[in-house]
Amino acid sequence: MSASAATDSSSAAKGRIRHAPADPSLPKPWRGLIDSTTGFLYFWNPETNVTQYEKPLPSSPPPTPPRQDTPSPPTPAIESEHRDADQRQESNAGNLDCDDCPPNQESAPVKVDNTPSWRPVLQAPQESGIGLSAEAYRRRHEISVIGANVPNPFVTFNSTCFPSEILRELHQAGFSAPTPIQAQSWPIALQNRDIIAVAKTGSGKTIGYLIPGFIHLKRLNNDVRMGPTVLVLSPTRELATQIHEEAVKFGKSSRISCACLYGGAPKGPQLRDIDRGVHVVVATPGRLNDILEMKRLHLDQVSYLVLDEADRMLDMGFEPQIRKIVKEIPTKRQTLMYTATWPKEVRKIASDLLVKPVQVNIGNVNELVANKSITQHVEVIPHMQKRRRLEQILRSNGPSKYIVFCSTKRMCDQLAGYLDGPFGASAIHGDKSQMERDKVLSDFRNGKSPILVATDVAARGLDIKDIRFVINYDFPTGVEDYVHRIGRTGRAGATGVAYTFFCDQDSKYASDLVKILVGADQEVPSELRDMASRGGYGGKSRRWASDSSYARDDYGPALDSYDQSRASQESEPQYRNGNDGNCDIGKGGGNSSCYLSFSPGPTDEGGSGNGARSRSRSPNCARDAGNGDSVW
Structure with a gap:
């Protein structure tokens, strides 16, 4: 110097x-x-x-x-x-x-x-990278950077020289050291440079762009009555609300105000929030465009723009809305794009919207890789056996938070109804109102409904703590969706377990799935290898298919068959857990000496599975008499 x-x-x-x-x-x-x-x-x-x-x-x-x-x-x-x-x-x-x-x-x-x-509770040097050179830290965490004069990563919080109130929030939140994407992107963002960050979900991207945004707006000290300074675009309302919660949490001590704009909810409260003036706006593209057309919000002061999960937004068809929004923002701005994949569509919009960006990659951006901290179990089974196997998995693993993924909204509702009585389950998908979705997520977070049955609307973006298990009841329409589904567990350094039911009709994905398992050092079932060797892989599927686009099974005939035979089925118990009907489903693993009897309902062969069945319990089965919610 x-x-x-x-x-x-x-x-x-x-x-x-x-x-x-x-x-x-x-x-x-x-x-x-x-x-x-x-x-x-x-x-x-x-x-x-x-x-x-x-x-x-x-x-x-x-x-x-x-x-x-x-x-x-x-x-x-x-x-x-x-x-x-x-x-x-x-x-x-x-x-x-x-x-x-x-x-x-x-x-x-x-x-x-x-x-x-x-x-704060700190990681040991070998975990956090203390004492390593910049290049050694990057090698350890598989960080690659593309750009000129890239600064060294911040491997500890205080080497960032962040304001004391922000450091205090980070330490009190229990964070011991920056994640790799935070460590490398923070010093770049603080130089007011554009960033392309390619990293898997659960890698700490939200804090990676929020904290530099807070420092940016505090430095400018704009008048909030003239519009926001920081704008974050998100593909889904669930992700938008999560980003908003993090912004409120970490910006509280700095007195940073934030509004969240998303569809499926009344505009009135959202308009009142922005009318009061806010520093940060988190929004989905559709709702933000609606409010811009109403002339109730101006983006003339936005100088820090974030595109979160850019690949997901493009696959959902938001590119026209994004470009329309960007036209309302001054060209003299800092733009940060965060994405989990790096396809050509994302590269194109990045080249149009960003100026001399520095690209930060965590891992191999050209290869789809699953999180190695997730243990993956792939089971090749007949379609009609999936429901019984699902119950076995839930009982054998005991009380925990589970996400069960289905391919259709109807199947999602039916399976949630089937599991709700004995386990406590709820469904989330695109046809749910915002109020229903908020309640479902709240019940899932607080453990009232420990099983969330979801379509792919929940496969990306949701960041709920303590999800131990992910179960792919139906295999998705491609291995990219598979990787992002199982990525709901094993987040922020934790471990997780994923179970996947793989049927004959999924055989076209066998070859790609084998590659994912091998790349993550997971066991590959011999049946799956046989499928792959027979050339089961078929045509290329469309990435990020929305939950309304799934059409793998027609459940209508199965439902008709179910309605016709329901009366006779309910009188025939099919499944009884344990010997003599005793099972340990009490809180804390205690023996509640209860049994659950199920009538068969329709077979999964047709893909229905409404949960219609007779249920009987012993008087000793643990149950909350106050709200009727069963406990494990």
């Missing part, structure tokens, strides 16, 4: 790091430093360039590297600058710029008065 650049940089970050008042009790050559953004005190040895929180004693041995379970305070990056600053200590000179903040360090979570405030 040149002398003039250092001077400008130091002036821009006035007060970032300064020397503490002289302390005669400090052994030489230790110095006291204060991080002015947080008020934290720590100690620095200029000869060894070691920093620590604990005050060194006169008889202290030579300093050792900090413990792995304790965050390290900011280390002065350029020793000569600090020595010069030390000569001006009494005048509190020696302020450091963020550019000079040392990488891979955490600032001290200890106040100057030595009263502990908050202390």
Whole structure:
């Protein structure tokens, strides 16, 4: 850094790091430093360039590297600058710029008065990347970057020099270190550069673009009455509401206001939100265009635009709406595009909307890869056996959160009705009203309905914690949808399990599915290999088919057959769990000494499966008498 650049940089970050008042009790050559953004005190040895929180004693041995379970305070990056600053200590000179903040360090979570405030739980260095060079960190996390003068990743939160209130929100949320996409995209975004980020779902993309957006709008300090500064476009209302929740959560301490605009809900409350003035708008393209046509919102101040799940938006046909919205936004802006895949359609719109972007890839963008932290079980079974096998899986794995994917809305409703009594299940798909969808997701999040039966409307974007199992009751219309379905579990470093029922009519996907399993180091069933070897793979399917486009099975005849035979079927119990009707479905795994009897209902061969069956329970079966919701 040149002398003039250092001077400008130091002036821009006035007060970032300064020397503490002289302390005669400090052994030489230790110095006291204060991080002015947080008020934290720590100690620095200029000869060894070691920093620590604990005050060194006169008889202290030579300093050792900090413990792995304790965050390290900011280390002065350029020793000569600090020595010069030390000569001006009494005048509190020696302020450091963020550019000079040392990488891979955490600032001290200890106040100057030595009263502990908050202390984050940090990953060990080998997990977070502390101590690794930029290239070693990128290799470890499969990060590749395309662009000129790409800055090094931020491998710890405080190396970002984010405002203290934002750092506090991140630590209090339980985050120990940035995810790879956050670590590499944050320093680029803070340089006001356009970004293309290609990373799988569950990789932390939302925080990856929200935090730089908060800093951007705080720096500009625009008048919210003139319109938002940050605009985030999302393909679905579920994803939009999740982004909005994260924006409210992490922007609260910074007093950042946010509105969420999506279809399927009344416009009135949304219009009132934007009329009050907001910093951030999260919207689906259709509803935003409706409000723009009403002249109730202006985008003249938007200078930070985010396209989240761009591939999904294009596949849903939103490209005309996106281009129409972009025309309302000034050309002098920062644009960030986040996508899970990198097909030619996304490349085209990226080339049109972004200016000299830096591309950040996590993993191989040209190869569809499943999350290796998800254990995948593919079972080749007849269609008519799927329902019974589903019940076996639910009982054998016990209480947990499950998503069960079906190919049609009708099947989704029928299977949810069938599972609701013994397990607690609800359905979500495109025909549900927004109020119904909100209630279903709320019941699923709080565990009231631990099984969510869904079409692909829930396959992308939903970020619900603690989903342990995903079950593909019907195989989707391609392996890309399969990868994104199972990606509902195993998120943010957690592990998960996926079960997939694979039938003869799915054989055209066998070859591609084998590749996915092999690429993720998963076991490949011999039956599936046989299907693939017989050339089961057929024509190329359309990606991201909406739930209304599935037409693999005609369930009408099956429903007619079911209605005609229902009376006789209900009198014949088909399935009884356990010996002598006893099963452990009580809370906490206790023995509730209950049994469930099911009449067969229609076979799954026709694809119906309404849940019509007789159910009987022993008096001891655990059940919440207050609301009628069964428990496991």
